[in-house]
Amino acid sequence: MSDVTTPSPSGPRIGLIHALEESVLPIRDAFARLWPEAKPADLLDASLSGDLAEAGQLDQAMMDRFLTLGRYAAAGTGPNDTQAILFTCSAFGPAIEAVKSDLDIPVFRPNEAAFAEALGIGTRIALVVTFPPSLPALSRELEEMAATQGKTIDITPILAEGALAALKAGDGAGHDATVLAACRDLGTQDVILLGQFSLARAAPLLQSQVDCPVITTPDSAVRALRRLVSLP
Numbered sequence: 001m002s003d004v005t006t007p008s009p010s011g012p013r014i015g016l017i018h019a020l021e022e023s024v025l026p027i028r029d030a031f032a033r034l035w036p037e038a039k040p041a042d043l044l045d046a047s048l049s050g051d052l053a054e055a056g057q058l059d060q061a062m063m064d065r066f067l068t069l070g071r072y073a074a075a076g077t078g079p080n081d082t083q084a085i086l087f088t089c090s091a092f093g094p095a096i097e098a099v100k101s102d103l104d105i106p107v108f109r110p111n112e113a114a115f116a117e118a119l120g121i122g123t124r125i126a127l128v129v130t131f132p133p134s135l136p137a138l139s140r141e142l143e144e145m146a147a148t149q150g151k152t153i154d155i156t157p158i159l160a161e162g163a164l165a166a167l168k169a170g171d172g173a174g175h176d177a178t179v180l181a182a183c184r185d186l187g188t189q190d191v192i193l194l195g196q197f198s199l200a201r202a203a204p205l206l207q208s209q210v211d212c213p214v215i216t217t218p219d220s221a222v223r224a225l226r227r228l229v230s231l232p
Contacts, residue, residue, distance in 0.1 A: 017070070018088045019049045019092065020049055028042075049089065085099070114217045123146075
């Protein structure tokens with residue numbers, strides 16, 4: 001586990017918890033563009049995604065690891081108090097809910113802000129991921145949020161196979177091209193939702209080739225956090 005703090009001259013401290021190295025740069029970029037006054041503090045446990053893929057499900061040991069990460073991210077005194085925590089790992093919903101219940105500061109799931117934006121646009125939603133365990137979990141979470149709003153939605157699930165491997169190998173252009181290829185022939189969609197933080201880099205290329213809006217989770221999350229903390 002590594003702890004890296006990005007300094008900023010002013011603004012609230014926001015704890016960021018990652019399970020993929022590839023999620024760090026997209027959320028840092030979103031903060032730099034949309035909320036430069038904030039002070040993001042990154043916690044990375046890159047073993048989590050591999051452990052989940054190997055185990056096939058969340059077990060109690062992994063839940064306990066998330067509680068430890070959440071408590072560490074929330075620690076601070078005086079001007080270094082953490083105002084909110086954002087998880088950037090999309091396949092760990094139940095563990096993130098456990099952290100929410102454990103802490104007395106706001107804890108954000110990685111996709112909840114993007115889901116809300118997508119549901120505000122329409123009901124035909126293409127949901128794109130590159131990490132297979134994320135797809136059923138995110139589809140279920142999106143359907144549950146829609147149900148709380150009394151909406152029936154039509155989700156087109158898309159797994160961009162090979163894209164994450166390309167990104168891990170340093171081939172960003174190959175990652176983006178693979179995502180674009182996976183999103184061809186979608187039919188009519190109201191919105192395309194890139195369901196992982198690591199997918200954000202593909203948004204400009206994808207948006208240039210489609211007519212509907214493309215939503216990224218980092219941008220949506222930072223906008224929601226800024227509204228929550230109400231920075232003047």
